[in-house]
Amino acid sequence: MPSVPVTYSNEIRPRMFFRNLTLFRFSAPVAADLERLEEALPEHRLRPVGPLEMSTRGFISPLGRNEEALTHNVSHNTMVTVGGEDKLLPAAVVNDELSRRVQKIAEEEGRKISGRERKRMKDDVMNELLPRAFVRSSRMSAYADKKHGWLVLDTSSRKSAENALTQIREALGSFPAVPLAPEESPRVLMTDWVSSGDLPAGLALGDECELRDPATAAGAIARCRRQDLDTDEIREHLRNGKQVFQLGLIFDDRITFTLGEDLILRKIRFTDVVLDEQGDSHESQAAEMDANFALMALEFDRLLGKLEEWFKLPRPE
Structure with a gap:
């Protein structure tokens, strides 16, 4: 039987080249501390989002799904990937269901809903809908150039970069990487x-x-x-x-x-x-x-x- 070429779906196979770069810098002593990443990350591995959670964040393998290693090293560069799971629960869906329940009470009991009761009802709606919400997976790769002191993140969003940096800081306990401070405008x-x-x-x-x-x-x-x-x-x-x-x-x-x-x-x-x-x-x-x-x-x-x-x-x- 002829062999079948191996193919990878976009969901499983990591993207090879970064498309955007958000940059931070760190000192030589901080670079030495990055050697602990391999042993520190397993405790911060991405876990599935729970029934009543909106999102989770954690580390996944840069090599793709079903791989165990959470770091990938080439020369003085160490790559990590921050994964996420987010529930897709549009506000319009929540508000429509809340409006339906408020209208039902008004029709059946002939009374208005207070602000406090409305908030409680909205929480109830959220808790009922969350377990049935779709989950969207995301991933962002980054690598640390320990020789030259660069943290390179594959994103054009400063907020997303800061969130990924927070994940690394939590794993290491401390990671004082700082935004770029150009002396030339x-x-x-x-x-x-x-x-x-x-x-x-x-x-x-x-x-x-x-x-x-x-x-x-x-x-x-x-x-x-x-x-x-x-x-x-x-x-x-x-x-x-x-x-x-x-x-x-x-x-x-x-x-x-x-x-x-x-x-x-x-x-x-x-x-x-x-x-x-x-x-x-x-x-x-x-x-x-x-x-x-x-x-x-x-x-x-x-x-x-x-x-x-x-x-x-x-x-x-």
């Missing part, structure tokens, strides 16, 4: 890149940007996509006082991304130059994970080193 520097056309070596303009008037919160906004940014039209916006808040960039013809003034990297894509280095086949999913994690971390290592240089991002001491 990203907004000012990116505005200068576009207005002057003078970019650092290896960096080129992409085809999108977001320009805003920083004078007021409700200032004019200009968004450009699939457009040449080296034009008089763009420079005219800058001469009129707008600044660059997001900028599409190409790094060494290997990575394309959009950089925000918050230094979050979005829409990350590796070019064919990088993808051609992946190789065609691997003996196992673990071997494929190793190869792609190593390739991704190497590319990000070079890019983050340049971000550190361009924006002067100090590593905590």
